[in-house]
Structures are given as structure tokens and as C-alpha cells.
Amino acid sequence: VLDKLAMHKAREGVGSWLPTTVTAPLNTIHAALKRIAQRCQRGGPGAQVLGSYLEGPYFTPQNKGAHPPELFRELEIAELDQLIAVSQHTLRVVALAPEKEGALQAIRHLKQQNVRVMLGHSAATWQQTRAAFDAGADGLVHCYNGMTGLHHREPGMVGAGLTDKRAWLELIAD
Template sequence: MSTLLRARRLLTERGWLDDHQLRIEEGLIAAIEPVPAGVTTWDAELLCPAYIDTHVHGGAGVDVMDEAPDTLDRLAMHKAREGVGSWLATTVTAPLASIHSALARIARRCLSGGPGAQVLGSYLEGPYFTPQNKGAHPPELFRELAIAELDRLIAVSQCTLRTVALAPEKPGALEAIRYLRRQGVRVMLGHSAASWVQTRAAFDAGANGLVHCYNGMSGLHHREPGMVGAGLTDSRAWLELIADGHHVHPAAMRLCGSCAKERLVLITDAMQASGQPDGQYSLCGEEVTMRGGIVCTASGGLAGSTLALDAAVRNMVEHAGVLPEEAIHMASLHPARLLGIDNQLGSLSVGKRASLIALDSGLHLQRIWIQGQALSL
């Protein structure tokens, strides 16, 4: 069965195509071609690749660490309503047994499929951090790096563990980075007090980039550029960015857009309060409070976000001065390249999976197709 979608503008890796149509066959993009003369009806104002959120802890009142059997299904539907076609379920610092249990649940959902946005695998955020920039992570549960332990995590995940976050100044960090990269696992650096030199050494060892740039790391100083300076100036580094205006000031968002436009990966870092009303929630086993959409610990520190990825795209356009197509790439093509799946997802191209979204002229979501199937929102 073939599906034909006609758009006033269609976004490819090379830019916009006006008055084009896209044909879907068996869940793949079969053709992209000009709309025939005389066509007066359109399926989309803007037809774009579905977003990929590589860093998600929760939303819709649930958390990736929850054991309830419908947790990942509920979260996958919640993400699809933001225009997300695929995502990484992200764990937090917790007892090792709890992390193993979460990785196993994510693996089952990843391999079996289900409703909503596609689960691409897992992202391990913690417990390999240092206390100085712990964020909401409980430092008493931080662990030292050991290859045997990492190997066990990969095995428990049935090789669906896609990303590991760690602090590069920890003993054995460079060896761990090299090991993980040999296993095909991406490594992001964060929740760390590492220096510029230590961060650059981690990039030399194969680390892929920074966890939520600016947050939970040594900042930029003119005599010690720190982790932020290393990430902004190293062309090898992908930079996750929580573009909500709270975690990162709009001027700092603009700086990322100026220094690392082709290396920015928009993420939500969303926790269970995303899409929910203000009130009390939990993260990393600690009670947190959301007021005005901002979640904080009892001590006043930020505790994850409630950002939606489609809002992050609009924020980059409105507050960081990037072009709409650039912001869309930051939430689709760039995360696909980071994960090494840009031959399948991340842009509209013949032969790739038909995961795409229809947006209005203000970049608000109208419709979403995942693996060629229209999803009811």
C-alpha cells in the first residue's frame, strides 16, 4: 500500500523544496518529487523529519525507572505528541540492581516495539559521576568505573545500551571510554568538574560530546575554559542542549548556535512532570517541586526539565536566531548522526524510514507518521 503526502515546503538535508510530494511504501520513503501541476490540496504546510530525543527520563506522570508495565508505552505516546518519532529512554543514578532492571525493561520494549515513538535503546546517565556538579543525582550512589561492570550493563541491555554518560576525571575514565567505543556505545561527558585538559583527553580517547552543555559541568572561564570551552571549540564534540531559557540563558543558547551550529543536539532531559500540572514529583528518589514549569530540588537546584522537543526547536529560532531548518536539523539529523543511524532516520531521503511530521508555519505540530503509519494524537 502506498501513501502520498503533498507539502507546500518539504525539508531535506540540502534545504527546503517547494511544492513537493513524498511517497511512502512499506514504511520507507519511496520517492520525493515535484507536485503535479493543478494540485490544490495539501497534506502539510511544512513536511519535515520526525524529531529524535536522545535524552528522556520521563513525562506524562511516569519515569523510565518505574516498574509499571505500561510506563514506556505511555511515555512513547507522550513523546509522539511533541513530534518525536524515536527516543532514548534515560536512566538515573540509582542502586545497580535498579539500573539493571530498567535496562532490561527498555531492551524488551526496544526489541518488541509498541505504540507511539520508537524506543531506540537506553542512555545511562549515572552512576559514574563526581560530586561537585551532581545536579539531582545522589552522590552516595556514585560508583567507580570498571570494565567488567560496564560489560555487564551492556549484556543486561541485550546490546541496546546506546549511550553512557560519565565524568572524564574519574579513575579509569579514558580506558572506559575506549572500551565503550569499541562496543559501539556512545560516550557523553557530564556531571563533572573536569578541566579543559581532562575533557580534551576524553575526546582524544573517543568521547562523543557533552551531556546537556553548560549544566552539571565546569563552566567557561577565560583562563580555564573548562568542559564548556572544550566542547564549544572542539569540532569532534556533539553538544546536547536544553533550550528552554531556564537551564540555559538565551544568550548562551545563541553562543552555542554561533560556535557549534552543526554539532548541536537539542534534547529535553524531560522528567515525569513534563506535560503535567505544577506540584510535587520525584527524580532520583528525591522529592522535587514544579512551579511554573520549572522543577527544582529542595535546595533550589534544577532537577530535569519539562521541555517539549518541538518547543525547543521554536526556542532556538525565536531566542537563538537560528533558521527554522537549522533548528529542525538540531532535533532530527544531528541526533541521528550522533547515534550513527542517519542512514535510517534523521532526514527525508529516499530509502530512509518514513518517520516524519507536518508542521504549520509557526513550527507547531499538526500530524506525525512513525514508520509510515499516521498516529492519532
């Protein structure tokens, strides 16, 4: 499957990419990370796989999007380390909700492991989002989608991302 996706991406002009997981049972995520790591290390046809992107299961139900909330998990350093190990250190990005308990510690830990952290699928406030950027978070996953929006009384995640020069903003352009 990864080879087919990589070939399709190459035909569309993509040179390299990060296959992305979604919220799923942990054993399913582990299996996906292993397959991505193998493809990353052996190479293959099409667009180059640079590693994996974990989008979920560390979100909150308020802005869940298509992610099943019954599979959301709490942030635990040991579990994050296990994901990094299972990925054979090819895990490049983890997306999470910054208001979850332990999020700031998890962000700092992931950054120490050279894993980028994106914020999303969250009901975080401006303050919680800024605290996550202060802890090392890199930006917002698909800005405006699956997060607290920009409001004149509560600038939310979007306001924090737009006003913080450290933040990268991913956009869905459709």
C-alpha cells in the first residue's frame, strides 16, 4: 500500500512525504508505524518516505473531527517512548491536544527525542496553546479546522498560532 501511495504522490509532483496515522487501537498504530519504518529504511518507488506522522490518539472530544473519541488516550511518556521505539526512531511528528493532562511534559519530552509536535483536535484556550508553544510545540494541525477559532473575546488556538512567530500553521486548502 505504501508503494502505491508513494507512486501516486510522485505522479502528483510530491518528492517526499510523511505517511500519517489516525486515531486507532494502539496495536493498529504500532503495525502502521512498523510498516512505515520498513518502507522508510528500505526505500522504494515513488515519493520518498521520510518517516511517520502520528495524528491521534492524543486529542480531546470537543473538536474530534473524524477521530473516534472512544480511542483517545492519555499522554504518558512511557507510551510515547514505545511509539518512538516501534517506529525505529522514524516517528517525525506527533499531533496532540495541548490541554490534555501531561501535554507540556510530553511536548518537552518529544522535542528532546527530535520529534516535532503539532497541536490540534482540541478545545484549548489561547493561554494553553501559548504554553504549549513555550514548551516547544511547533504549530497547528490544519489551522481553523478541529480547534478553537478566533473570537474577539477568546482568541483561542487560532489566535495563538497566528500571533506566535514560532508557530507553523498547516492549512487545508479546499
